[in-house]
Amino acid sequence: MAPYxxxxxxxxxxxxxxxxxxHSLRATAQALSRAPSTLSRELARDLLGGSxxxxxxxxxxxxxxxxxxxDPAPLVHRGPES
Numbered sequence: 001m002a003p004y005x006x007x008x009x010x011x012x013x014x015x016x017x018x019x020x021x022x023h024s025l026r027a028t029a030q031a032l033s034r035a036p037s038t039l040s041r042e043l044a045r046d047l048l049g050g051s052x053x054x055x056x057x058x059x060x061x062x063x064x065x066x067x068x069x070x071d072p073a074p075l076v077h078r079g080p081e082s
Contacts, residue, residue, distance in 0.1 A: 007042050015039055
């Protein structure tokens with residue numbers, strides 16, 4: 001059995017187009033010369049919020065958090081006053 005090989009960008013685009021056009025997963029797999037399980041795995045990875053999220057990449061890095069407020073306690077501890 002050959003090792004699992006992920007889809008190329010062109011294959012992903014074709015998968016998206018064919019499914020949007022109403023083709024079944026099996027028909028799409030046959031057109032791409034891939035196993036239906038490979039396409040199913042690829043779809044699950046995308047739909048379930050896997051590691052690849054194109055919208056996140058398009059948005060850029062997340063916004064930086066605002067700096068935290070400084071602790072109002074004095075920086076130097078003074079001994080008891082006499």
